[in-house]
Amino acid sequence: MTSAVIYFSKSGTTATIAKHIAKELDAPAEGIVRIGGGGVLAFFREIAQSLSGKQPNIQPLSLDISSYDRIIIGTPVWAGRVSSPVTSFLAQYGGGIQSAAAFITHGDVKNPYSEVFEQLQTMLGKKLDATFSVASRDAKSGAYDLSPFLTNLRAE
Numbered sequence: 542m543t544s545a546v547i548y549f550s551k552s553g554t555t556a557t558i559a560k561h562i563a564k565e566l567d568a569p570a571e572g573i574v575r576i577g578g579g580g581v582l583a584f585f586r587e588i589a590q591s592l593s594g595k596q597p598n599i600q601p602l603s604l605d606i607s608s609y610d611r612i613i614i615g616t617p618v619w620a621g622r623v624s625s626p627v628t629s630f631l632a633q634y635g636g637g638i639q640s641a642a643a644f645i646t647h648g649d650v651k652n653p654y655s656e657v658f659e660q661l662q663t664m665l666g667k668k669l670d671a672t673f674s675v676a677s678r679d680a681k682s683g684a685y686d687l688s689p690f691l692t693n694l695r696a697e
């Protein structure tokens with residue numbers, strides 16, 4: 542089964558996990574790039590977008606999403622939800638995704654944000670093959686274990 546990792550990362554944490562997963566699976570990884578969206582009000586705009594489902598513009602992806610058997614989607618949690626650039630990605634490319642797995646990073650060490658996976662499944666109209674949730678503190682220090690997630694993916 543061929544896989545590609547597609548992720549958004551504002552400050553590098555989700556990118557770290559994305560690259561780790563890609564390396565383990567020997568799969569390509571590509572980051573979603575927003576067009577615009579900076580400035581001093583960025584944080585508040587990001588919260589508002591994630592809560593409202595508003596989709597920022599993103600650059601076209603280099604990878605051909607529909608040519609992979611599985612897309613592994615990575616997003617930071619924003620306002621308890623999928624980050625808005627990943628919402629844009631799913632709106633534009635979701636129809637070409639054959640099967641999917643997902644991982645999320647978040648600031649709150651006590652909350653695994655399982656509802657974010659439910660939101661992704663609703664957006665995709667598909668069940669996720671595997672999920673992985675990690676707090677940014679643990680992602681940065683390397684205190685996480687990807688093996689159950691990878692085992693689920695390799696079992697398919």
Ligand SMILES: Cc1cc2nc3c(=O)[nH]c(=O)nc-3n(C[C@H](O)[C@H](O)[C@H](O)COP(=O)(O)O)c2cc1C
Nearest residue numbers: 550551552553554555617618620621646648649677
């Ligand atoms: C706009 C915004 C909203 C966030 N909302 C939450 C949240 O609701 N819960 C949480 O645990 N962390 C929240 N965070 C923290 C990020 O999810 C966390 O730091 C994540 O690992 C960042 O990933 P990145 O470095 O790939 O961008 C938020 C961060 C930003 C920028």
